Amino acid sequence: MTDSVNRRPIRAVAFDLDGTLVDSAADLMHASNALLAELGRPPVDLPAVRSFIGDGAPKLVERVLAATGGIPAADEAARCLQRFLAIYEADPSAHSALYPGVAETLGGLAEAGLRLGVCTNKPMGATLRLLDDLGIAGRFAAVVGGDSYPTRKPSPEPVLGLLERLEVDPGETVFVGDNEHDVAAARAAGVARVLLVPYGYARVPLDGLPHDGILAGFADLPGRLSC
Numbered sequence: 001m002t003d004s005v006n007r008r009p010i011r012a013v014a015f016d017l018d019g020t021l022v023d024s025a026a027d028l029m030h031a032s033n034a035l036l037a038e039l040g041r042p043p044v045d046l047p048a049v050r051s052f053i054g055d056g057a058p059k060l061v062e063r064v065l066a067a068t069g070g071i072p073a074a075d076e077a078a079r080c081l082q083r084f085l086a087i088y089e090a091d092p093s094a095h096s097a098l099y100p101g102v103a104e105t106l107g108g109l110a111e112a113g114l115r116l117g118v119c120t121n122k123p124m125g126a127t128l129r130l131l132d133d134l135g136i137a138g139r140f141a142a143v144v145g146g147d148s149y150p151t152r153k154p155s156p157e158p159v160l161g162l163l164e165r166l167e168v169d170p171g172e173t174v175f176v177g178d179n180e181h182d183v184a185a186a187r188a189a190g191v192a193r194v195l196l197v198p199y200g201y202a203r204v205p206l207d208g209l210p211h212d213g214i215l216a217g218f219a220d221l222p223g224r225l226s227c
Ligand SMILES: O=C(O)COP(=O)(O)O
Pocket: 016, 017, 018, 019, 053, 054, 055, 056, 057, 060, 119, 120, 121, 122, 123, 146, 153
């Protein structure tokens, strides 16, 4: 497959996870609400949780706490994060699902010989369990999470780390994501093309971002790699 701008062959596709491959917000909400119940705080709803996703678990828990009575002192906030992770990682998939077309499209891309990877801000423990539970772990040659490197997206560091593990150059890679951090990280990493899904957890209008296209749906992806 060839990139139309610089004509370099596309050899790899790097994917964001939450809001791109997996609709994971309900499990993040359930884990948040289990933590909040233990703290004697009110629950958060799905629209609120969707708006909290994208900066990794520490930020999500901080936002959940801020929205339900305030962020406690540092040691208690750290304990809340550890408790949230224990609850979430024990079962991150009960209420989560692949978006339409994801399983079939990943299968087709892998069969076409493309190297596939995941670059998410979700911690690795929960990421690997979620990919496994949803039956797509085997599709990826490499996976990096929010705790794999010192920085997370929007930093390019995890994207470049993923591409190193995939043994491909940025110029022969397409990044597919759902939000502003994906665009910033992938652009700074110098990937050939950044494509966005229209259905994820972005907190800003996609039209204003410096992407190379918005997919109609996930199944639209193969056609956008070759034109
Ligand atoms: O914020 C998170 O934990 C995950 O977000 P991402 O998979 O969209 O990077």
